[in-house]
Amino acid sequence: MDNIEKMLKDASNKDFNIPSKVEHRVNYTLSHKHKNKWKIYIKKLSTAIASIAIVLLGGISVYAAMGGTISGRPFSEFFNIKFPDEYENYKINVEGKEIEKGETKIDLVSTVCDEGYTILEFNVKLSKEDREYLRLDKNVVTEQDIKDAEERGTSGLLQQSKDLKNTLQIMFNTKVILDNGNEVEDDANRYVIIDGKTYYPLRKQIVNKISDYEYKIFQLYFLTDKELQDKTEFTITLNNIKLGNIADYSDSEPKEKMYLVNTHENARKIDIEGEFNINLSKKEASKNTKIIPVKDQKINYKNMVKEIEEIKITPLQIIVKLKTTRNNLSLSELSNTRNKNYIGAINYKAYNENNEKNEKLTMSYIETKRTITYQNGKVEEWSRGDIGTYKDFYNAKMETIEYLIIEKKENISDILIKLIESQVDFENGGEKYVELDSFKINIKE
Numbered sequence: 001m002d003n004i005e006k007m008l009k010d011a012s013n014k015d016f017n018i019p020s021k022v023e024h025r026v027n028y029t030l031s032h033k034h035k036n037k038w039k040i041y042i043k044k045l046s047t048a049i050a051s052i053a054i055v056l057l058g059g060i061s062v063y064a065a066m067g068g069t070i071s072g073r074p075f076s077e078f079f080n081i082k083f084p085d086e087y088e089n090y091k092i093n094v095e096g097k098e099i100e101k102g103e104t105k106i107d108l109v110s111t112v113c114d115e116g117y118t119i120l121e122f123n124v125k126l127s128k129e130d131r132e133y134l135r136l137d138k139n140v141v142t143e144q145d146i147k148d149a150e151e152r153g154t155s156g157l158l159q160q161s162k163d164l165k166n167t168l169q170i171m172f173n174t175k176v177i178l179d180n181g182n183e184v185e186d187d188a189n190r191y192v193i194i195d196g197k198t199y200y201p202l203r204k205q206i207v208n209k210i211s212d213y214e215y216k217i218f219q220l221y222f223l224t225d226k227e228l229q230d231k232t233e234f235t236i237t238l239n240n241i242k243l244g245n246i247a248d249y250s251d252s253e254p255k256e257k258m259y260l261v262n263t264h265e266n267a268r269k270i271d272i273e274g275e276f277n278i279n280l281s282k283k284e285a286s287k288n289t290k291i292i293p294v295k296d297q298k299i300n301y302k303n304m305v306k307e308i309e310e311i312k313i314t315p316l317q318i319i320v321k322l323k324t325t326r327n328n329l330s331l332s333e334l335s336n337t338r339n340k341n342y343i344g345a346i347n348y349k350a351y352n353e354n355n356e357k358n359e360k361l362t363m364s365y366i367e368t369k370r371t372i373t374y375q376n377g378k379v380e381e382w383s384r385g386d387i388g389t390y391k392d393f394y395n396a397k398m399e400t401i402e403y404l405i406i407e408k409k410e411n412i413s414d415i416l417i418k419l420i421e422s423q424v425d426f427e428n429g430g431e432k433y434v435e436l437d438s439f440k441i442n443i444k445e
Helices: 002-012 020-031 038-052 085-090 128-133 143-152 156-160 283-287 331-335
Strands: 098-101 104-113 117-125 166-171 175-177 183-185 192-194 197-199 202-211 214-222 233-238 241-247 269-272 276-281 290-292 298-301 304-313 317-329 346-352 359-361 363-373 379-381 396-407 414-424 431-442
Touching: 085 104, 098 269, 104 241, 104 269, 104 276, 117 166, 117 233, 143 156, 166 202, 166 214, 202 363, 298 414, 298 431, 304 431, 317 331, 346 363, 346 396
Parallel strands: none
Antiparallel strands: 098 104, 104 117, 117 214, 166 241, 175 183, 192 197, 192 233, 202 214, 233 276, 241 269, 290 304, 298 304, 304 317, 317 396, 346 359, 346 414, 363 379, 363 396, 414 431
């Protein structure tokens, strides 16, 4: 526990940036550390440690810049994204959308707007001075970083990462005003402005180095009804733009949950004046999107029901919308790993059942909404993937919405989606994985 307390103390000194949901879990664990029931919270602590594993030094938010193109299409195994050849048919070239600072320029080259992902393609050309200032292709970990970490006794991660090189990143909407009027400064690309309102969708950035002074960067946003409602046309605004450096993992995916993204001594940012107002339309993609009828696709497990609400076959991907409901829920069932109704993290894997070998399909998934209705009828919306209260409660109802984004390929008609629960292995320590029931969907109906 003392180590966790030290990490939180370091975080307050800007050595670490801890996501709010991780801070919640750590604080919750620490608040109970002197009670006899501390074993109840061991799973929350292990989750916190695993999540802290993704923090980065120096206050730069968690991120990874991966690169690569296939026939001009963005591609990244690390992010589990693949787009079919149809990508080119929905690509709209853009001219005259450029911002600059001296010889450094950011040019919006093209857009793609599907029912799920909106993809913005940028070319970045750097001046010699800016490239040198950003320390691109130089080691992320400096000698001063290691010296400072050794004094704190936390040099392990830096030693493991000493060969990592810097690549480029673009940071958009680094200063935004939220619905409650609060202004937020954030360099992690968390926010996007759609028709003047600020949202926090699933987002990814893919970086491809063209030459020492030129980079191609794809910014991806997964936009759902939560952000767009029923809009088919909308405007994305990207302002308060910065160029920065970040650790390049394009040649080797991080093998552990803990990996370095940047350090205090290495981090560099350059403000670029100007903004992009990007008009987008998903009308063409919507016309060529097929909605598959859902026939009572439910999985029951303990006090949880997972149900497929909608299946869309878009030009670029297969999107499965899931609703999860847990009834008669208590705080203990969410936090106590020994409670009979405790449910660990659920992961998903998708397979092409038409293939004799049950070919695995690349996929990603995201929870977009989490609400709880208490016994007295009060409704709260919690942060995605988090427990939003410290107070005990019983007989509540929790509902979450998730989207599974599955690779679209030819010759697929039947998809098997496996649900795998991560459980605490009390006998051997660590975790074990248990396969639950599966969904089987036919996308040719």
